[in-house]
Amino acid sequence: xxxxxxxxxxxxxxxxxxxxxxxxxxxxxxxxxxxxxxxxxxxxxxxxxxxxxxxxxxxxxxxxxxxxxxxxxxxxxxxxxxxxxxxxxxxxxxxxxxxxxxxxxxxxxxxxxxxxxxxxxxxxxxxxxxxxx
Amino acid sequence: xxxxxxxxxxxxxxxxxxxxxxxxxxxxxxxxxxxxxxxxxxxxxxxxxxxxxxxxxxxxxxxxxxxxxxxxxxxxxxxxxxxxxxxxxxxxxxxxxxxxxxxxxxxxxxxxxxxxxxxxxxxxxxxxxxxxx
Amino acid sequence: xxxxxxxxxxxxxxxxxxxxxxxxxxxxxxxxxxxxxxxxxxxxxxxxxxxxxxxxxxxxxxxxxxxxxxxxxxxxxxxxxxxxxxxxxxxxxxxxxxxxxxxxxxxxxxxxxxxxxxxxxxxxxxxxxxxxxxxxxxxxxxxxxxxxxxxxxxxxxxxxxxxxxxxxxxxxxxxxxxxxxxxxxxxxxxxxxxxxxxxxxxxxxxxxxxxxxxxxxxxxxxxxxxxxxxxxxxxxxxxxxxxxxxxxxxxxxxxxxxxxxxxxxxxxxxxxxxxxxxxxxxxxxxxxxxxxxxxxxxxxxxxxxxxxxx
Amino acid sequence: xxxxxxxxxxxxxxxxxxxxxxxxxxxxxxxxxxxxxxxxxxxxxxxxxxxxxxxxxxxxxxxxxxxxxxxxxxxxxxxxxxxxxxxxxxxxxxxxxxxxxxxxxxxxxxxxxxxxxxxxxxxxxxxxxxxxxxxxxxxxxxxxxxxxxxxxxxxxxxxxxxxxxxxxxxxxxxxxxxxxxxxxxxxxxxxxxxxxxxxxxxxxxxxxxxxxxxxxxxxxxxxxxxxxxxxxxxxxxxxxxxxxxxxxxxxxxxxxxxxxxxxxxxxxxxxxxxxxxxxxxxxxxxxxxxxxxxxxxxxxxxxxxxxxxx
Ligand SMILES: [Mn+2]
Ligand SMILES: [Mn+2]
Numbered sequence: 040x041x042x043x044x045x046x047x048x049x050x051x052x053x054x055x056x057x058x059x060x061x062x063x064x065x066x067x068x069x070x071x072x073x074x075x076x077x078x079x080x081x082x083x084x085x086x087x088x089x090x091x092x093x094x095x096x097x098x099x100x101x102x103x104x105x106x107x108x109x110x111x112x113x114x115x116x117x118x119x120x121x122x123x124x125x126x127x128x129x130x131x132x133x134x135x136x137x138x139x140x141x142x143x144x145x146x147x148x149x150x151x152x153x154x155x156x157x158x159x160x161x162x163x164x165x166x167x168x169x170x171x172x
Numbered sequence: 173x174x175x176x177x178x179x180x181x182x183x184x185x186x187x188x189x190x191x192x193x194x195x196x197x198x199x200x201x202x203x204x205x206x207x208x209x210x211x212x213x214x215x216x217x218x219x220x221x222x223x224x225x226x227x228x229x230x231x232x233x234x235x236x237x238x239x240x241x242x243x244x245x246x247x248x249x250x251x252x253x254x255x256x257x258x259x260x261x262x263x264x265x266x267x268x269x270x271x272x273x274x275x276x277x278x279x280x281x282x283x284x285x286x287x288x289x290x291x292x293x294x295x296x297x298x299x300x301x302x303x304x305x
Numbered sequence: 306x307x308x309x310x311x312x313x314x315x316x317x318x319x320x321x322x323x324x325x326x327x328x329x330x331x332x333x334x335x336x337x338x339x340x341x342x343x344x345x346x347x348x349x350x351x352x353x354x355x356x357x358x359x360x361x362x363x364x365x366x367x368x369x370x371x372x373x374x375x376x377x378x379x380x381x382x383x384x385x386x387x388x389x390x391x392x393x394x395x396x397x398x399x400x401x402x403x404x405x406x407x408x409x410x411x412x413x414x415x416x417x418x419x420x421x422x423x424x425x426x427x428x429x430x431x432x433x434x435x436x437x438x439x440x441x442x443x444x445x446x447x448x449x450x451x452x453x454x455x456x457x458x459x460x461x462x463x464x465x466x467x468x469x470x471x472x473x474x475x476x477x478x479x480x481x482x483x484x485x486x487x488x489x490x491x492x493x494x495x496x497x498x499x500x501x502x503x504x505x506x507x508x509x510x511x512x513x514x515x516x517x518x519x520x521x522x523x524x525x526x527x528x529x530x531x532x533x534x535x536x537x538x539x540x541x542x543x544x545x546x547x548x549x550x551x552x553x554x555x556x557x558x559x560x561x562x563x564x565x566x567x568x569x570x571x572x573x574x575x576x577x578x579x580x581x582x583x584x585x586x587x588x589x590x591x592x593x594x595x596x597x598x599x600x601x602x603x604x605x606x607x608x609x610x611x612x613x614x615x
Numbered sequence: 616x617x618x619x620x621x622x623x624x625x626x627x628x629x630x631x632x633x634x635x636x637x638x639x640x641x642x643x644x645x646x647x648x649x650x651x652x653x654x655x656x657x658x659x660x661x662x663x664x665x666x667x668x669x670x671x672x673x674x675x676x677x678x679x680x681x682x683x684x685x686x687x688x689x690x691x692x693x694x695x696x697x698x699x700x701x702x703x704x705x706x707x708x709x710x711x712x713x714x715x716x717x718x719x720x721x722x723x724x725x726x727x728x729x730x731x732x733x734x735x736x737x738x739x740x741x742x743x744x745x746x747x748x749x750x751x752x753x754x755x756x757x758x759x760x761x762x763x764x765x766x767x768x769x770x771x772x773x774x775x776x777x778x779x780x781x782x783x784x785x786x787x788x789x790x791x792x793x794x795x796x797x798x799x800x801x802x803x804x805x806x807x808x809x810x811x812x813x814x815x816x817x818x819x820x821x822x823x824x825x826x827x828x829x830x831x832x833x834x835x836x837x838x839x840x841x842x843x844x845x846x847x848x849x850x851x852x853x854x855x856x857x858x859x860x861x862x863x864x865x866x867x868x869x870x871x872x873x874x875x876x877x878x879x880x881x882x883x884x885x886x887x888x889x890x891x892x893x894x895x896x897x898x899x900x901x902x903x904x905x906x907x908x909x910x911x912x913x914x915x916x917x918x919x920x921x922x923x924x925x
Binding site: 175202206212256282285288293 | 634659660665733
């Protein structure tokens, strides 16, 4: 079972060894009511404490494999099931300070069954989450 | 996984065949942080829409077996584990009307590690719950 | 008496609960505890490992169906027509998706599949591949004895070219394995305070493209025009209060109409209201209590005179 | 540098989440994701089938310990002294309960058990069977190499006959398998707005028997008097805000004192605040971030001069 927020506090963590952090990860549960093929995902923008990390610069850990933003559109047979998470991997030398951060995310979905003017539709979430170390 | 309230709406139901109801059941999850031996349970009082059904007149379905109020004190080796339910079985000819009811419960625990003046301690819950048919 | 409704629940009702406070067995439990007999799922949400569940998962599925004595009813699937940003799928790719879902639905014991094709306009006109792709799988549907039932969903009303095209398709092909799924959201006659997919941009369009959120108010009498093609109904709803009063869907009109038309298929709950945890479980129970009450009242009013005197 | 703390989490922290939004594996996951290395459980809450778990459950336990690389630390158990309304248990029955829990704790890989004896007064003086029962199982504890560590918990302070009796017991028996578990709630120096077990009747006693909810404010310096007998600490807390500020427990005093005393055992989180779902997961992470920060600051201030200049 995952946390109710799209943004999970468990999994929100720095990347790289202590003292030499290279970035951080934001873990999200699938916010849509069905699992989606990844090609319908038009990106995930992240903001932490007001600083924006746009999807184009992020990488994505999906079912154990890392992809770049431009890869998403090609992944017609890779899925993000309900009840599972994707990690957004963000470059940031030094990582984030341990402590509580305001994390905001926007997941962009192209729902084929929505009128064309609503594609993609942004699905937002925000919460406080904690970097332990 | 159970509903967060002590009182579960799933399981709240009439007893006996349609047209000849003999009573109803109220399903509760274990509200204590540890599973308790039933002899520490001093009863469960139920109120539905303001009408009281005191523990002394109720029966209890615990791990598949039915017990009366007076039996509780003898059940030193029967336990009510965390994450499991007990059904309070209540006699009421005709049962409850299908629809939404205000259900209130008080579970009485004798916690040996509480000062004697606080034994038993009442653990209350209340919610709206629905009899489907 | 004309028989009675069958009562089901779509696990769509438990969206956001599923995976956070509820696993698959919990979902079966809550459906069964509502005294429902039918369970509806979304392939891509509720089949672990979709589209290729493990044999362990399949064993579990059948053991749950048996343990909770629930009948698999409708299986929802999607034909993602604009599968990539600059590429729509063709008829063959759409037919392949339908084939996959028909076979998986059959394997799990379902009687219906609801394909959701991508749309091309504000009126939810399905992508033109729908017709060719569906025609290609009609023989398979017949062989598996599964009916393909696209959904009539707000803002599309009953009297609409989309529905006409479906009925033309049935008459042209003579198939017995294609029909309509009516979503009771088309009868909504009071506005939704909010909608789960609604963005601020959409909200500004409440008087335009999004005005359907105020309810498209299809007259229930029009059910008569499509009931012969309708083997399954999704009982869409949004909020039922403690007095068993639905704030959006006029069940007091829908139920007598369906009864008078002799409908004896499933009403499969689709709760689509506030997504606070555990709320859907109670809301589904309220809906079943409400519809069952209206059905009892209809039956009492239309019982044979002898029975009334008794 | 005097070494560093070990960080653990008691699953007590997830009370009410456990069984409603969290299963056993989820709990392991959240503990591991907090970068903790130790897991503490309550036998009667977290061992399915307690006191006789199935072999399938035991297999699962060991696979989780391995998968999440968590060390079983302390196992909490209860000696229900007034087991029936009109009957207290005797020394033999109490020793039998301890024997059961020692063996089960050992089987699961734990190093400590915390027995919670029933009490006989407002000061939480343990039932007199504690001493005889504990003495009877000391040989078993030694054989299993498990330490029995009753808890020093508010309103019982460090300087109290209960603590003296425990220390006398250690000195009299010469055992190396008995000690104290300090619950950091004794250092609470600001009031709790509410308490999960509090009834309206108790609330009226806030100036009397329940005044400990305002904090018994044991001076942290008194840790020096018991640290030699203290192999394990439960890091009790109730609310840490978004600025990493604890509203009740003075960690800025507790952490430097423990560091200066050379404590290198576990700090095992016991969140005991508002029981809204999923809140505990975040609160535990905040506590670890806070204590780790204070530990880093202490280490920096007490580093060797060369390191300071570097
Ligand atoms: Mn629908
Ligand atoms: Mn404690």
